[in-house]
Amino acid sequence: MKTQILLFTLFASLTFNPAWSKGGSGGGAGDPQSVPHFIEHLVNTGQFTEAQKKLKYFIRKEKTSVKAWNLLGKSQFETGALNASLQSFTKALKLDPKNIGVNRSLGELYLALGDNEKAYVHLEKLMQLCGSCDEYVALNQAISSNN
Secondary structure (H helix, E strand, C coil): CCCHHHHHHHHHHHHCHHHHCCCCCCCCCCCCCCCHHHHHHHCCCCCHHHHHHHHHHHHHHHCCCCHHHHHHHHHHHCCHHHHHHHHHHHHHHHCCCCHHHHHHHHHHHHHHCCCCCHHHHHHHHHHHCHHHHHHHHHHHHHHHHHH
């Protein structure tokens, strides 16, 4: 039951949060790394399979878009493709190690994979990057509810 509640909380929390673009590339309007709004809309409305197709096409042209890699990882997570999600989040993190959204996403993914130790690593990283920001608080709550 605890695991089901945790997974529900994680799925609910992985919808796009505009604050996740803080901390590096993948910012807002006018940013060359931004993702077309219609693709973000697909993710935000739960059309994850279609979003993955569009994101993969977009990434072929914009290989360094942290935002695109992060959204792809979220879409893969939502459809249960956890290994693919891990690869996408890892790629995003390599491109921007200080991205708070990616660090939170990876922490939540590691919780879903049962690797609490790696989830804590990303929690600590969030503390360094943004203190007690919303992303830190959310990941901390997810970790606490998993114990």
